[in-house]
Amino acid sequence: MDTLTVELGERSYPIHIGRGLLDEPAWLDQALKGRRAMVVTNETIAPLYLDTLTRTLARTDTGPVETVILPDGEQFKNLQTLDTIYTALLERRLDRGAVLIALGGGVIGDITGFAAASYQRGIDFIQVPTTLLSQVDSSVGGKTGVNHPLGKNMIGAFHQPRLVLIDTDTLNTLPDRELSAGIAEVIKYGLIDDPEFFQWLEQHLPRLLAREPEALAFAIRRSCADKARVVAEDERESGRRALLNLGHTFGHAIETGLGYGRWLHGEAVAMGMVMAARMSCRMGWMSESEVARITALISAAGLPVEAPPGLSAARFRELMAVDKKVQQGRLRLVLMQGIGRSLVTADFDPRALDDTLEALAHP
Amino acid sequence: MDTLTVELGERSYPIHIGRGLLDEPAWLDQALKGRRAMVVTNETIAPLYLDTLTRTLARTDTGPVETVILPDGEQFKNLQTLDTIYTALLERRLDRGAVLIALGGGVIGDITGFAAASYQRGIDFIQVPTTLLSQVDSSVGGKTGVNHPLGKNMIGAFHQPRLVLIDTDTLNTLPDRELSAGIAEVIKYGLIDDPEFFQWLEQHLPRLLAREPEALAFAIRRSCADKARVVAEDERESGRRALLNLGHTFGHAIETGLGYGRWLHGEAVAMGMVMAARMSCRMGWMSESEVARITALISAAGLPVEAPPGLSAARFRELMAVDKKVQQGRLRLVLMQGIGRSLVTADFDPRALDDTLEALAHP
Numbered sequence: 001m002d003t004l005t006v007e008l009g010e011r012s013y014p015i016h017i018g019r020g021l022l023d024e025p026a027w028l029d030q031a032l033k034g035r036r037a038m039v040v041t042n043e044t045i046a047p048l049y050l051d052t053l054t055r056t057l058a059r060t061d062t063g064p065v066e067t068v069i070l071p072d073g074e075q076f077k078n079l080q081t082l083d084t085i086y087t088a089l090l091e092r093r094l095d096r097g098a099v100l101i102a103l104g105g106g107v108i109g110d111i112t113g114f115a116a117a118s119y120q121r122g123i124d125f126i127q128v129p130t131t132l133l134s135q136v137d138s139s140v141g142g143k144t145g146v147n148h149p150l151g152k153n154m155i156g157a158f159h160q161p162r163l164v165l166i167d168t169d170t171l172n173t174l175p176d177r178e179l180s181a182g183i184a185e186v187i188k189y190g191l192i193d194d195p196e197f198f199q200w201l202e203q204h205l206p207r208l209l210a211r212e213p214e215a216l217a218f219a220i221r222r223s224c225a226d227k228a229r230v231v232a233e234d235e236r237e238s239g240r241r242a243l244l245n246l247g248h249t250f251g252h253a254i255e256t257g258l259g260y261g262r263w264l265h266g267e268a269v270a271m272g273m274v275m276a277a278r279m280s281c282r283m284g285w286m287s288e289s290e291v292a293r294i295t296a297l298i299s300a301a302g303l304p305v306e307a308p309p310g311l312s313a314a315r316f317r318e319l320m321a322v323d324k325k326v327q328q329g330r331l332r333l334v335l336m337q338g339i340g341r342s343l344v345t346a347d348f349d350p351r352a353l354d355d356t357l358e359a360l361a362h363p
Numbered sequence: 364m365d366t367l368t369v370e371l372g373e374r375s376y377p378i379h380i381g382r383g384l385l386d387e388p389a390w391l392d393q394a395l396k397g398r399r400a401m402v403v404t405n406e407t408i409a410p411l412y413l414d415t416l417t418r419t420l421a422r423t424d425t426g427p428v429e430t431v432i433l434p435d436g437e438q439f440k441n442l443q444t445l446d447t448i449y450t451a452l453l454e455r456r457l458d459r460g461a462v463l464i465a466l467g468g469g470v471i472g473d474i475t476g477f478a479a480a481s482y483q484r485g486i487d488f489i490q491v492p493t494t495l496l497s498q499v500d501s502s503v504g505g506k507t508g509v510n511h512p513l514g515k516n517m518i519g520a521f522h523q524p525r526l527v528l529i530d531t532d533t534l535n536t537l538p539d540r541e542l543s544a545g546i547a548e549v550i551k552y553g554l555i556d557d558p559e560f561f562q563w564l565e566q567h568l569p570r571l572l573a574r575e576p577e578a579l580a581f582a583i584r585r586s587c588a589d590k591a592r593v594v595a596e597d598e599r600e601s602g603r604r605a606l607l608n609l610g611h612t613f614g615h616a617i618e619t620g621l622g623y624g625r626w627l628h629g630e631a632v633a634m635g636m637v638m639a640a641r642m643s644c645r646m647g648w649m650s651e652s653e654v655a656r657i658t659a660l661i662s663a664a665g666l667p668v669e670a671p672p673g674l675s676a677a678r679f680r681e682l683m684a685v686d687k688k689v690q691q692g693r694l695r696l697v698l699m700q701g702i703g704r705s706l707v708t709a710d711f712d713p714r715a716l717d718d719t720l721e722a723l724a725h726p
Contacts, residue, residue, distance in 0.1 A: 086511055086518055091513065114481075118518050120519075155482065157480065158484055321456065
């Protein structure tokens with residue numbers, strides 16, 4: 001087992017990564033301290049892992065464990081589903097000392113985290129991410145929230161978990177498409193500021209796709225460490241943290257434009273990174289050969305490198321205008337000056353954006 | 364004009380109290396710094412003060428001001444109304460740099476504050492409270508939130524405003540019943556830890572009821588200062604801050620039991636303080652004569668000193684069990700060891716609670 005600490009002062013918390021951690025009560029016991037817990041999961045994950053987790057929780061000092069099972073999918077990451085969690089908490093009389101446990105992917109983590117942030121003005125929560133994407137992304141950083149019909153992740157809070165438990169065995173049941181979606185975020189960390197990791201991925205991608213436990217554990221740990229470093233420097237995203245949105249402004253436009261759930265988040269981010277790379281190249285910041293390496297790796301991971309049909313360049317621009325990265329009416333983008341050298345900037349040629357969108361969009 | 368600073372480190376903010384402040388652009392200009400603003404108000408307040416505020420905002424550096432007008436009443440302080448605010452923010456393309464301005468009473472302040480806390484994971488907001496209750500209560504302390512059908516204020520966040528602007532002239536249009544409801548919270552500050560203020564209120568209550576500007580300004584300032592002192596010591600309510608809930612655990616049971624909006628919040632708190640006094644007396648902590656003084660002052664303020672019909676002692680207990688002051692399954696109450704000597708405790712004789720409820724409830 002490997003442990004990583006996210007350093008955030010009094011909000012610091014450990015991430016444990018290893019095989020079979022769902023069967024080990026020690027870490028949960030330490031975090032729960034005998035308090036009442038409610039597990040939030042979904043209809044896909046419950047039959048796979050809820051029994052195991054419940055049995056393990058029964059071996060801790062906590063009392064009987066409550067559960068709430070949500071429908072599966074990004075389209076349910078909304079205020080109505082959030083209300084289901086509040087209702088369950090209130091019906092079962094969970095008080096301010098209670099702890100929520102998110103068992104599932106990013107949607108479960110985000111919505112459970114926001115429920116914890118806002119129930120009785122804030123209770124503790126624990127993340128047990130079961131998808132590669134949530135293990136490398138949502139388990140670090142404390143971003144929680146739900147979608148609004150007019151924009152993704154528009155409602156939420158910063159709320160750090162007390163503990164993240166990553167059992168890499170849970171990846172054995174992950175569908176191929178979702179494994180690939182997780183690899184998109186893994187590639188992102190290489191592109192942001194870890195060129196050595198990017199090279200490792202170019203060499204070892206087949207091992208990840210074959211789900212070799214050691215390769216997966218290495219990639220997860222490296223991704224979490226890369227992300228934790230950025231978050232520790234800028235918890236509330238006033239500056240550097242925005243780098244983590246590489247591919248996301250384009251990607252969110254795709255997700256919102258197609259309707260949530262059509263493309264997986266990781267797929268949209270993958271395409272978003274291709275778009276950011278092409279735009280960076282168009283501005284002369286990045287070479288054609290680097291764009292080719294990025295596109296090749298993303299494509300080899302089974303991820304899209306072509307924009308989805310049905311979204312015009314104009315629609316892209318419209319959707320990007322409501323992105324959270326817009327400040328004082330100015331769009332900020334994460335672009336690249338090379339592999340592993342990303343930057344956040346509002347200082348780009350708007351024509352380069354227009355030309356990139358025109359060249360890539362399939363109206 | 365009088366200014367009070369709520370000291371919370373980097374979250375410190377000023378409260379300006381005085382006549383005609385709604386017409387003065389200087390403070391708003393200072394807080395807005397040219398950023399886009401959206402005023403949230405309700406159907407009762409909009410015809411009275413929205414034009415004035417909009418005209419004043421037009422004299423600041425901020426751009427065109429958006430507004431959203433909600434229905435009036437505690438029964439609309441819920442997730443659905445909150446969604447109306449999110450939708451307005453998104454439709455009008457307000458970004459992370461935008462500022463919400465709450466113009467109205469406690470409901471408007473609480474819901475607008477939570478919208479600000481959760482829109483794009485947190486934007487700035489300004490409070491312009493127009494009721495006595497919101498001026499002395501919700502404008503200090505950063506508690507924001509909405510109700511759930513199963514419990515009052517169960518969903519929310521701590522989010523401090525950047526500025527509170529209290530124009531005492533707005534009290535001229537306040538209905539008598541709401542003025543009295545505000546006085547309930549004013550009396551509360553005397554009871555918690557300011558016996559001198561309680562005495563002042565016994566002497567000067569008629570001046571408040573006659574809406575004498577000087578008396579109102581004094582009572583508002585003193586209440587805000589009393590509250591700010593407690594909040595500065597314990598922003599997140601881990602200890603001492605719970606004193607501010609004097610009368611609230613009983614009061615919330617009344618509000619939830621009757622259905623939101625039947626009794627005003629201040630009315631329920633007034634009755635809750637009578638119940639806390641009677642229970643404290645039953646435990647031998649407080650004299651009969653002090654209970655009589657408290658009851659007399661509350662009654663003279665036009666507030667209820669009898670429990671509402673229809674709520675049995677058993678129903679009271681049930682409703683109090685979901686209160687946020689419950690920790691690890693143990694109910695904590697704010698009781699009194701005398702006027703101006705309140706304390707938070709789980710260490711009380713449960714029979715004293717039962718007997719108090721049996722004696723006061725009208726099933």
